[in-house]
Amino acid sequence: MEIRHLRYFQTIYQQGSFTKAADALFISQPALSKAMHELEAELGITLLDRHRRPLTLTDGGRALKEFIQNLEIQQRALINTLDDLKQGEGGIIHIGLPPLVSSTVVVDILAQYRQLHPKIQLTIHEVGGKEVIKRVVDGSLDAGFAVLPLTEDHLQAIPVWKEPLDAVIPRTHRYAKQTRLSWADLDRAPLLLYREDYALFDTILDQCTQHHATPEIMQTSSEWDFLGRMAAAGLGIAIIPRSLCHRLVSPTICVMPLDPTVDWSVALVRPVHAYHSHATEYLWKLTRTMTL
Secondary structure (H helix, E strand, C coil), X not given: CCHHHHHHHHHHHHHCCHHHHHHHHCCCHHHHHHHHHHHHHHHCCCCEECXXXXXXXXXXXXXXXHHHHHHHHHHHHHHHHHHHHHCCCCCEEEEECCHXXXXXXHHHXXXXXXXXXXXXXXXXXXXXXXXXXXXXXXXXXXXXXXXXCCCCCCEEEEXXXXXXXXXXXXXCCHHHHCCCEXXXXXXXXXXXXXXXXXXXXXXXXXXXXXXXXXXXXXXXXXXXXXXXXXXXXXXXXXXXXXXHHCCCCCCCEEEEEEEXXXXXXXXXXXXXXXXXXXXXXXXXXXXXXXXX
């Protein structure tokens, strides 16, 4: 259907006659009649009862009238939505967030974002760090929080958090009397790790490899407190970010730094060469401001 035909039809039923509609549209009545015949032929149904005065709509005409009215409502809604987007008062943003990262300053960033932009729909996807990177790259996420360093050179990052990794060791373990735990000490040691879809899984095993240690992986989990409880039960050594280690309260564990120190670094990441919505730009700028 041509837009002009819909406009002609709308003017006819608003004016109540072809003559008045033609005058309002500044076209000849024969041209208007021809346009309406073309529209009816295209739709395969009569829209106007031309034998009645004033002009009336057929069932098909009433259906088309309702369609046009709904179209106008949607058009006004679209204009309002676009105005909101331009003013930063609307839109939607999809953010990837590994559960482990939710224990950091990221929560403050997202809370501030919601407060500043209440009309923007903030949708959080809780997935592992590797999956965050994958989805940001393929475009299914607008941005996400992930663990540094990045191996993808087409992503940009704003560092938001950094802290050391520590070892959670059962007090019954032979290493419990040490003041520091070397990565080499983990050779053949029972190790409790985050799942393979977590960036820390690779980080920890890479450090073990660099220091010629081959640990025995006893358990993997997405829950840091579960790994801590497993260590408290004497089932292995857990490697956990320092702030989380200090949340573990148990007389059967001890926490010690690793030698050399390895940091757990979190950043907000997004593609370098991609369209970034207003909603994404606002989060990016807020994150940069809050982490300066």
